Amino acid sequence: MEQKLKIMQLNNRELIESIQSGNIRVCIIGIGRIGLPTALSFANSGLPTIGIDINSKLIEMINSKIFPLKDEPGYDVIFEKVIHEKFHVSTKIEDIVPNSDVIVLSLPTPMDKNNIPDYSALLSVGKQLGELLTKDSLVIVESTVEPGFIENEFIKSIESSEKNLVAGKDFAIGVCPETANPGQIMNDFEKLPRLVGSINDETTNVIMKIYKHVFTVDLIPMPNCKTANAVKLTTNVFRDLNIAFVNELAILFEKVGIDIMTVLEAAKSKYNFQVHYAGPGVGGPCLPVNSYQMINLAKKMGLNTLKSVETARIINESMPNHVINLLHDAFVESGKSLENSNVLILGISYKPDVKDIQITPAETIIEKLKNLKTNILIYDPYFKSTNIFDLETESSLIEALQKSDALIIVTAHKEFHNLDPIFLKSKMKNAIVIDSKCIINQQAAKDSGLIYRGLGRGKI
Numbered sequence: 104m105e106q107k108l109k110i111m112q113l114n115n116r117e118l119i120e121s122i123q124s125g126n127i128r129v130c131i132i133g134i135g136r137i138g139l140p141t142a143l144s145f146a147n148s149g150l151p152t153i154g155i156d157i158n159s160k161l162i163e164m165i166n167s168k169i170f171p172l173k174d175e176p177g178y179d180v181i182f183e184k185v186i187h188e189k190f191h192v193s194t195k196i197e198d199i200v201p202n203s204d205v206i207v208l209s210l211p212t213p214m215d216k217n218n219i220p221d222y223s224a225l226l227s228v229g230k231q232l233g234e235l236l237t238k239d240s241l242v243i244v245e246s247t248v249e250p251g252f253i254e255n256e257f258i259k260s261i262e263s264s265e266k267n268l269v270a271g272k273d274f275a276i277g278v279c280p281e282t283a284n285p286g287q288i289m290n291d292f293e294k295l296p297r298l299v300g301s302i303n304d305e306t307t308n309v310i311m312k313i314y315k316h317v318f319t320v321d322l323i324p325m326p327n328c329k330t331a332n333a334v335k336l337t338t339n340v341f342r343d344l345n346i347a348f349v350n351e352l353a354i355l356f357e358k359v360g361i362d363i364m365t366v367l368e369a370a371k372s373k374y375n376f377q378v379h380y381a382g383p384g385v386g387g388p389c390l391p392v393n394s395y396q397m398i399n400l401a402k403k404m405g406l407n408t409l410k411s412v413e414t415a416r417i418i419n420e421s422m423p424n425h426v427i428n429l430l431h432d433a434f435v436e437s438g439k440s441l442e443n444s445n446v447l448i449l450g451i452s453y454k455p456d457v458k459d460i461q462i463t464p465a466e467t468i469i470e471k472l473k474n475l476k477t478n479i480l481i482y483d484p485y486f487k488s489t490n491i492f493d494l495e496t497e498s499s500l501i502e503a504l505q506k507s508d509a510l511i512i513v514t515a516h517k518e519f520h521n522l523d524p525i526f527l528k529s530k531m532k533n534a535i536v537i538d539s540k541c542i543i544n545q546q547a548a549k550d551s552g553l554i555y556r557g558l559g560r561g562k563i
């Protein structure tokens with residue numbers, strides 16, 4: 104093995120030369136949805152990169168040259184180019200970290216069943232780093248964490264090992280919170296500015312130089328880690344709040360007989376209105392978790408609550424209930440009983456055009472339907488003929504429609520955008536359509552004879 108660089112001791116010229124000549128060794132710990140594209144970007148920039156993950160099946164798959172993220176356009180090509188060349192993978196953190204100059208963490212930061220943020224993956228890897236880091240390595244945390252976590256908890260997890268490493272003296276540490284959107288990570292990696300915060304100016308300078316080489320986007324230096332993490336959370340909590348606002352308006356407008364989509368379309372003409380859309384709930388590994396991270400921070404700081412954010416969570420978490428209310432209402436109009444009827448869920452991903460069901464509102468809707476003793480069918484182009492939520496998913500949309508009395512559009516996958524009401528009416532048994540994403544033309548639905556309920560749309 105070649106001697107590894109003491110990256111934090113290089114002057115600017117040496118640093119740039121080392122980056123450009125591919126002499127800096129990078130490891131990315133956690134090569135999931137975000138970590139794998141990140142690792143591929145580092146490798147594609149010419150830096151030798153090793154991805155580390157505890158999921159041995161994932162490592163085997165990648166070693167067999169199978170690209171696991173089929174719904175991330177563009178990265179399949181880079182994967183082919185760099186795998187076994189600049190990019191390798193391993194489960195053995197103990198072999199890789201001591202030989203790496205830069206250690207990037209893209210570990211999961213979910214929450215537990217009580218909505219308390221769970222930083223255990225980061226804290227356990229932090230402990231390992233305390234044993235494995237060698238002098239002058241650089242650690243960069245890309246995972247989403249609450250402001251202050253790096254300073255108050257994560258650095259301590261590294262420093263508490265027997266090696267007694269000290270941040271700023273023995274190793275450098277900073278953050279570059281990831282803001283990419285699943286399904287369009289390449290696009291976001293090429294366009295979205297990135298925030299860089301760290302424990303001192305030298306570290307920020309080194310991170311900025313490395314990231315400038317790997318990514319083409321603007322880099323925004325932040326005064327410290329906690330401010331960078333606060334920006335990341337603020338942007339996502341902003342979305343959660345605004346979605347709650349339109350969700351509440353949607354329920355109101357249904358009663359008044361106003362179409363929320365018409366309102367939002369026109370509201371967009373006002374220069375300072377930023378549109379958000381109503382829906383069956385807010386899912387995924389980011390938005391709901393980030394709101395709870397902010398609430399958790401407020402509690403830690405001795406504030407009783409963060410009222411606006413807590414209220415937004417209550418509203419967004421109640422939306423599956425509202426979808427069920429719309430279904431009830433439609434069944435009353437049809438004169439049929441919901442019990443024992445066949446209800447088809449269209450789309451279970453938490454957002455369109457990705458294969459991801461983390462914290463998806465579809466799961467809550469399905470639970471509620473099970474309690475109502477309906478027979479549930481699922482069709483999702485990303486989850487065909489598989490077992491999800493203890494149900495066998497359908498493989499053909501037409502066959503699923505033929506078996507169904509009612510359908511609920513939960514996820515606005517592209518495949519559902521052109522659903523024609525006349526076609527639905529001709530295929531379905533009872534022809535009830537609950538459109539929680541307002542992707543069907545309401546007038547056309549009425550003209551076709553469907554019993555239609557659109558979330559946020561008054562009856563016409």
Ligand SMILES: NC(=O)c1ccc[n+]([C@@H]2O[C@H](COP(=O)([O-])OP(=O)(O)OC[C@H]3O[C@@H](n4cnc5c(N)ncnc54)[C@H](O)[C@@H]3O)[C@@H](O)[C@H]2O)c1
Nearest residue numbers: 133135136137138156157158209210211212224246247281
């Ligand atoms: N997915 C998103 O939309 C998104 C967007 C922006 C930021 N983020 C943030 O990025 C971080 C990673 O999220 P993700 O969606 O890529 O998660 P993920 O679950 O897809 O990937 C995390 C990976 O880490 C691995 N892992 C877990 N514990 C480990 C350990 N101890 N050692 C080594 N590997 C371990 C897992 O096996 C998994 O492959 C999170 O903090 C998340 O909030 C996610």
